[in-house]
Amino acid sequence: MMELVCPAGTPAALRAAVEAGAHAVYCGFADETNARNFPGLNFSRAELAEGAAFAHRQGAKVLVAINTFPQAGRQALWHRAVADAAAAGADAVILADLGLVAHAAEAHPGLRRHLSVQAAAANPDVINFYAETFGVRRVVLPRVLSVAEIAAINREIDAESEVFVFGGLCVMAEGRCALSSYATGLSPNMNGVCSPPSHVVYAEEGAALAARLGGFTIQRSAKGAPAPYPTLCKGCFTSAGTTGHVFEDPASLDASELIPALAGAGVTALKIEGRQRSRAYVKEVVKSFRAAVEAVATGRPVPAGQLARLSEGQAATTGAYAKTWR
Amino acid sequence: MSGHAPEIPVFPRLLTQPLRLLPLQPMAAALTLVARRLIQRHPSLIARLGGHAAARFAIDPTDLPLTLLLYPHPTHTRIELHRGVPESDARIAGPLAALLGLVHGAYDGDALFFSRDLVIAGDTSAALALRNAIDDAELDLGGEIAVLAGPFRPVLLPLIEAAQRITGVALTRADALPGGEEGLA
Incomplete structure (x- = not known):
């Protein structure tokens, strides 16, 4: 087995x-x-x-x-x-x-x-x-x-x-990802924390819930929609006029x-x-x-x-x- | 056991409305007594809070007209009750059944959060520390309250069991061993 x-x-x-x-x-x-x-x-x-x-x-x-x-x-x-x-x-x-x-x-x-x-x-x-x-x-x-x-x-x-x-799921080459370090100064590799909760803030914006990491809004979830933990690689961003999960779906x-x-x-x-x-x-x-x-x-x-x-x-x-x- | 919204019972307003009329002080005193007893029996609750042991936690059952404000302490834990949402360092809000289910190991906190059944505000780190500390402590509120009832324990236990069966709300530890010290069976 x-x-x-x-x-x-x-x-x-x-x-x-x-x-x-x-x-x-x-x-x-x-x-x-x-x-x-x-x-x-x-x-x-x-x-x-x-x-x-x-x-x-x-x-x-x-x-x-x-x-x-x-x-x-x-x-x-x-x-x-x-x-x-x-x-x-x-x-x-x-x-x-x-x-x-x-x-x-x-x-x-x-x-x-x-x-x-x-x-x-x-x-x-x-x-x-x-x-x-x-x-x-x-x-x-x-x-x-x-x-x-x-x-x-x-x-x-x-x-x-x-x-x-x-x-x-990690989409990055693990042990080498610096996204969390970039946003918060802390990383899974050196400090053992990807997207440390000390840098996570949830804010109600009208009916939506905004999830922020180190001041960056990673995801804005509509009322009733599932809310992910704000990790940069699974964030929902607007780029070149398109909004979506640029790196990976949550x-x-x-x-x-x-x-x-x-x-x-x-x-x-x-x-x-x-x-x-x-x-x-x-x-x-x-x-x-x-x-x-x-x-x-x-x-x-x-x-x-x-x-x-x-x-x-x-x-x-x-x-x-x-x-x-x- | 699950972590999904439709399966979380909501307390009927008929049962919760009388709480608006009851005096807060005696209820807060009783809850403080239970909390101190729990921490005395589970000192790891405070240890696991680490640097957040001095935080004020607002526990907000959204289907009740009350919010608990918890001041954790190794020997002098205090609980206040508020009609509105008090100022706090971290707030955890959700249906009472979801909050009790978290305490009793019936629900997963992340799953409740992903499904928006649970809302965290303020210091996320402190809220996570409290959630993890409670999950590790394997608490049994029904059992603790029954013990405090002294000679009325044999009467209270079947009542708590019946209430759990009828409402579907986890009033005792989900994985308590039958006949165990903290179990009801």
Whole structure:
């Protein structure tokens, strides 16, 4: 059966994910070492140790995302995060920065290393470099590849692959996107926050709701229309007299129907995005995907999805996996 | 469990109108008592607010003629009730059933927000911190109120259960374990 890797923004979400059938959960510390560094989320050292013990009792693994890029002169914060994850009983760390991968390989050789999507490793040469040089065992592939490209990569690499199947979608080369930095001075790569809530303002403008990021209006939603979180890449802008989503529609990834194709492409693990979402969301999505991977493992069709209402913009896409042009 | 507008019950005006006539002070005192008890039992609620622990949160059930103003504190949390919308650092507004569903893990906050069932105003960061802190605490307001009722608990519990069944509003924790300390079963 394909491994289901599920989000845990809080200890309660971790328990919900494990009880709903997650084979593994991923989580992070409440600081800049983690690409979901949002207020009220994440784990203290003690919470991680408790969460790992709970998951292990239920037969699930805990993967700790330390997937931002260490800042010059402050590397100790990232090094300490790797050491503390190991001490708390993490089954693997998910890393993006080349230097931090090297540090983890040297200082904690027994700790399994996964390459984060933030490393944007999208071809066999770079993945094999990480695998051969630093013993990276698994790569989380960027959300810009088609199923055929994933199959081609898997034929040539000496590591497991993990792909996103549900949740928020990045259209940019992850780990290299500077849109949030441009608007707010803070980025997912250095500070762990894409479109930080400290720079988000919602304003009622008559019957419409305006969503602003760093003073820029990203979206104006008519009364009753779905309202997305204001990320620049999913904004609705007016350009050359035309108003629309210039970069990407505010739709969430739902690749549940592609699970058999992804299995055929040699994918080891399926990842659900959403560490910023509630335990109710985690429970519902994990249950649905656990049923899907069990169905695929026994040759049955994937059960029809019921998850659209939980999606950003309440619309879903298969993203780059099945590319089409408009 | 869902996060979609048509499934969120709205309290009938017949039930909510009497709140206009009730005195605010005793109700606020009772809510303060419940809030202090909750924070005493779930200290992570304050810890997760981090730098927003001193913020004033307006919790605005849009189908009630009242707004709660929450002043969080490790030992002296206070709740005020206002007839109008008070000045605050962050305001979270929506039908009472949606707000209770969020507290009890029946609804997802982002889904309610995307569908416009929930409105956030003011300091978005503070509002998110509160939402995430509450979600992690796995609160059970029905259970807490029943405990405070002391000897009347055995009478109150079936009433809360019945009200939940009839109205469809999540008055207790959605994922409470049967027979658990905070559960009603």
